[in-house]
Amino acid sequence: MQPSPIRELFRVIQQPGMISFAGGLPDPDTFPVEAFASCADVLERDGRTVLQYGASEGYPPLREAIVEMMIGRLGYRPQPEELLVTSGSQQAVDLIARALLDPGDVVVVEAPTYPGTLHCLRNAGARFATVPTDGAGMKVDLLPGVIAAAEGATGRRPKLIYTVPDFSNPSGACMSLERRKQLIELAAELAIPVFEDDPYGRLRFSGQPFPSLKSLAGDAPVVIYASSFSKVLAPGVRVAWTVAAPELIRAMVLMRQGEDLCTSTVTQALVAEYCRRGLLEEHLHHIVTTYARKSRAMQTALTRHLPEGSASWHQPEGGFFFWLELARGDSRSLFESAVEAGVAFVPGGAFYPDPDEQVGDVLSGDAFARLCFTFADDNAIDEGCQRLGGVMSA
Structure with a gap:
């Protein structure tokens, strides 16, 4: 079992005075502490239920709130047997992997992609086939060739295609409508x-x-959908959900009954009450406004402080991340120098199954760096980019 490369970075970035663009963390100043705490009166109202063991499928009022919230996003009203509440999206990935995969099975992933998912899939014994991406997301036109090559090399047709189509971690890219349909x-x-x-x-x-x-x-039951309250409310609640075919949901429920039985009913009740009061939509407006400002601040700071021609990037339209392509292609060595200068980011190799593999036109993940703009305040964003620019000028 391999450690998460980004989790390992936390040992480095917790040094005093370090400005971190490394962890994909929400801004803690946006956490709705008072409003969320006020929802604790649900314990007085429904404490005998909330403090008891809960259903593995999820706390019914939260399941109802998720369905109402997701109708617009999913285009239909999910049925109860299609929905499972999990203890964070990472648990959903783990359950899906164990339900669908046998050791040695192939999963198609974007390159780059979220390393937490790679970690879970590796634990299930998966092998990977990678599809290049660009500013419009996965290059779907290359997917048939990738699938055929994987099947030819392993004797197994891939079991799953994994994608983050909206504001991908790490690239921030959005898959185009044409590619989604394809x-x-x-x-x-x-x-x-x-x-x-x-x-x-x-x-x-x-x-x-x-x-x-x-x-x-x-x-068509071809899509397994997962989302989470971690980025839109707070990661500490550890509440996420999956919408999928009933047979897959049943398999996931059986697996999690031997794991954690159910997601904390207390936490689910608090989140459900928060949604019932209409507070989540208000909070979303606040954080989207905040992150728009921070994205502009990083765009300005990178343009101002990085040496001309040293890196290229696209300003994201949402999400958490800037994805820099480095002219020197040296993110690992740049990271070491940057940490000495008091600024941290994640080297691009962490987001590839094989950091040194050539994927499409990209020689290796070492040509890239991920910078998170949501956690640091505006002054730290400017100072951190100035430190990074100084290192890149050396």
Whole structure:
């Protein structure tokens, strides 16, 4: 079992005076502490239920709140047997992997992609086939060739296609509408399910939103959809959900009964009450406004402080991240120098199954760096980019 590369970085970035663009952390100043605490009166009202063991599928009032919240995003009202509340999205990935995969099975992932998912899939014995991405997300036109090559090399057709189509971690890219439609058509044709991981979809602060893959799939059970309260409320609540075909949900429920039985009913009740009062929509408006400002601050700071021609990037329209392509292609050595100067980011290799593999036109993950703009305040964003620019000028 391999450690998470980003978790390992936390030992480095907790040094005094360090400005961190490394962890994909929400701004703690946005946490709705007082409003969330006020929801604790649900304990006085429903304490005999809330403090008891709960259903493995999730606390009924929260399940109802999620369904109402997701109708617009999914394009339909999920049925009870299609929905499972989990203890964070990471648990959902783990349960899905164990339900669908046998050791040695192949999963198609974007390059780059979220390393937490790679970690879970590796633990399930998965092997990876990678599809290049660009500013419009996964290059779906290359997917048939990737699938054929993986099947030829392993003798197994891939079991799953994993994607973060909205404001991908780490690249911040959004899959275009045309590619979304192509992906759904291809997945249905090949009978390979698509795992749509959507933690950032509601954090758009510019541009036009795209429909979810789940909504484009219609009645076809080809998409497994997962999302979370971690980025839109607070990661400490550890509450997420999955919408999928009933048979997969049943398998996930059986597996989690031997794991944690259920997500904390107390936490679920607090989140449900927060949603019932209409506070989540108010909070979303606040954090989207805040992150839009911080994104502009990082765009300005990078433009001002990085040496001309040293890096290129696209300003994100939502999410948490800037994804820099480095002219020198040296993010690992740059990271070491940057930490000495008091600023941290995540080297791009952490987001590839094989950091040194050539994926499409990209020589290796070492050509990239991920910078999170949501955690640091505006002054720290400017100072951190100035420190990074100084290192890159040396």
